[in-house]
Amino acid sequence: MFNFDWKRLGVAAGLSLTLIAAGCGSSEEEADSGAKEEKSASEEMNYEITGIEAGAGVVKSAQKAVEEYDSLAGWEVSTSSSGAMATALGEAVENEEPIVVTGWTPHWKFAKYDLKYLEDPNGVFGGEEQIKTMVRKGLEEDKPNAYQILDQFQWTADDMQSVMLDINEGMSEEEAAKKWIENNQDKVDEWTKGTDKVEGTEVELVFVNWDSEIASTNVVAQVLMQQGFDVTITPLDNGPMWQSVAEGEVAGMVAAWLPGTHGDLYEQHKENLVDLGANLEGAKIGLVVPKYMEADSIEDLKPAE
Ligand code: PBE
Numbered sequence: 483m484f485n486f487d488w489k490r491l492g493v494a495a496g497l498s499l500t501l502i503a504a505g506c507g508s509s510e511e512e513a514d515s516g517a518k519e520e521k522s523a524s525e526e527m528n529y530e531i532t533g534i535e536a537g538a539g540v541v542k543s544a545q546k547a548v549e550e551y552d553s554l555a556g557w558e559v560s561t562s563s564s565g566a567m568a569t570a571l572g573e574a575v576e577n578e579e580p581i582v583v584t585g586w587t588p589h590w591k592f593a594k595y596d597l598k599y600l601e602d603p604n605g606v607f608g609g610e611e612q613i614k615t616m617v618r619k620g621l622e623e624d625k626p627n628a629y630q631i632l633d634q635f636q637w638t639a640d641d642m643q644s645v646m647l648d649i650n651e652g653m654s655e656e657e658a659a660k661k662w663i664e665n666n667q668d669k670v671d672e673w674t675k676g677t678d679k680v681e682g683t684e685v686e687l688v689f690v691n692w693d694s695e696i697a698s699t700n701v702v703a704q705v706l707m708q709q710g711f712d713v714t715i716t717p718l719d720n721g722p723m724w725q726s727v728a729e730g731e732v733a734g735m736v737a738a739w740l741p742g743t744h745g746d747l748y749e750q751h752k753e754n755l756v757d758l759g760a761n762l763e764g765a766k767i768g769l770v771v772p773k774y775m776e777a778d779s780i781e782d783l784k785p786a787e
Contacts, residue, residue, distance in 0.1 A: 523580040523775060523776070523777070523784075524580075524783050524784040524786075525784075526579065526580050527580050527581060527582060529556055529557045529558065529785075530557065530558050530559075530582075531548070531554075531557060531558070531559045531560065531582045531583070531584060531769065532560055532567050532570050532571070532581060532582065532583045532584070533559045533561045533562070533583075533584045534561065534562065534563060534564045534566075534584055534692070535562075535563055535690065535691075535692075535719065535720065536561040537690075537719045537720035537721050538690075538692070538720055538743075539739060539742070539743030539744050539745075539746075539747075539767065540585070540586055540607070540743060540768075541559060541561055541584055542746075543584075543606055543608070543742070543743070543767060544584045544769065545559050546606050547602070547604075547606045547607070547769070547780060550606055551604065551606075551780050551781065551783075552785060553780060553781045553783045553784060553785055554780065554783060555785035555786065556785050556786025557783075557785075557786060559584070563691070564691065564692050564693060565691075567583050567584070568591065568693075571583050571595070571772075572595075575595050578772075578774055580771070580772075580775050581771065581772065582600070582769050582770070582771050582783070583769070583770050583771075584767070584770075585597070585767070585768060585770025586692075586694065586765065586766065586767045586768075587639065587765060587766045587767075588639040588640075588642045588643045588646065588694055588762075588765065589643070589646065589693060589694060590643060590646040590649075590650045590693060591770075592643075593643060593647055594647075594650070595772060596772060596773040596774075597770050597771065597772055597773060598770070598771060598772075598773050599768040599769065599770055600768065600770070600771060600777060600778065600779055600780045600782075601778055601779035601780065602768055602769070602779075602780055603779065603780070603781065604780075607742070607766075607768040607769070608741070608742030608743070609742075610763075610764055610766060611739050611740060611742060611743055611765040611766060612739075612740055612741075612760035612762065612763055612765065613694075613698070613736070613737065613760065613761055613762040613765050614738040614739075614740055614757060614758070614759060614760050614761065615632050615633070615734065615735070615738070615757075615758040615760075615761050616724075616727050616734055616738045616755045616756065616758065617629060617632055617727065617733060617734030617758060618727050618728075618730040618731075618732065618733060618755070618756070619730060619754065619755070619756055620730065621733055621734065621756065622756070625683055625685065625733065627678055627679075627680055627683070627709065628680075628685045628706065628711060628733060630676065631673055631674055631677055631702075631706060631709065632702070632733070632734055632736070632758055633758045633759075634672060634674070634675065635673050635736065635761050636760065636761045636762065637669060637698075637701075637761065637762060638762065638763075639763075639764050641666065641669070642697050642698060642762060645658050645659060645662045645697035645698075645700070646693050646694065646697045648662075649693070649696065649697065650693070655696055655697075655700045656700060656704065658697070658700070659697070659700035659701045659703070659704040660704055663705060663708070670705055674709055677709065679709050679710045680709060680710040680711055681710050682711075682712045683710070683712065684711070684712045684713075685706055685711045685712070685713050685733045686714040686716060686731075686732040686733055687702065687703060687713065687714070687715050687716070687733060687734060687735060687736070688715075688716050688718050688722075688723045688726050688727065688732050688734075688735045688737075689715060689716075689717055689718070689723065689735055689736070689737050690717065690719065690720050691717045692737075694737075694765075695736070695737040698736045698737065698762075699715050699735075699736060699737065700715070702736055703715050716732070720744070720747065721747065723735055723737065724744070724747040724748075724750070724751050725751065727755060728751035728755055729754070730754075734756075734758075736761050739765060739767070742767070743767050
């Protein structure tokens with residue numbers, strides 16, 4: 483933080499020494515110099531929001547924010563992958579440089595770095611979200627034990643975040659899932675309550691390679707395996723994930739973010755899905771920045787000139 487201030491002071495000094503001297507005086511001039519500094523942060527970011535996969539709901543919302551907010555005029559949302567976003571965020575934090583990413587909770591990044599959501603006065607990113615479980619029609623009749631376990635699966639944001647952190651710190655996805663299960667047998671017992679073990683019944687779950695969904699899908703897969711199922715987990719893009727469940731090609735998924743993030747996909751497919759309700763409460767999406775940045779709201783960013 484200290485380095486960052488000096489760096490920006492250096493930029494200001496290059497422009498005008500009197501501005502710095504004056505900036506120490508009245509609050510009006512301080513506000514003026516603050517605005518200039520924030521402008522340079524937006525400029526330094528090349529007016530770019532660091533996005534994730536193109537099909538993600540949070541990327542669509544970020545694109546909508548660029549259209550709606552005057553402060554984001556001329557900005558672009560870059561798309562790549564959740565992993566590339568996390569790398570860019572880590573590098574920016576290391577160098578105390580400004581960065582705006584498409585973010586979400588639960589996510590290990592909040593445990594690892596000091597981050598904040600930018601306020602979203604227009605509500606483009608929606609409010610609190612649930613993560614819901616969706617299965618194919620007919621699963622209840624064909625594979626009642628799998629259906630019941632998926633129906634009874636529910637955990638907390640802290641549970642999910644602890645699995646994500648272990649994976650982020652280098653544990654394999656399977657190991658992290660097994661470790662959480664061992665430490666939370668009481669919860670797992672609730673999910674399997676009233677079901678019978680099976681012998682090799684096949685179950686395919688789909689997900690997207692978002693860190694949150696890697697965690698949940700691996701935990702559910704391990705629980706199903708411990709009950710005797712032959713489980714396949716298949717990573718897809720967001721649209722195909724919804725489609726494969728709606729078309730009955732796979733058993734289901736635990737990765738439906740609603741009502742906002744995947745609202746369009748839900749509307750498109752809801753007639754062909756069985757909605758098993760929330761498996762996690764209190765999720766959220768938005769634009770996320772390191773706390774050392776001065777901007778607190780999307781409106782504090784500066785349009786490209
Ligand atoms: N996410 C994580 C997803 C949902 C889960 C927020 C990146 C999305 O934006 O679609």
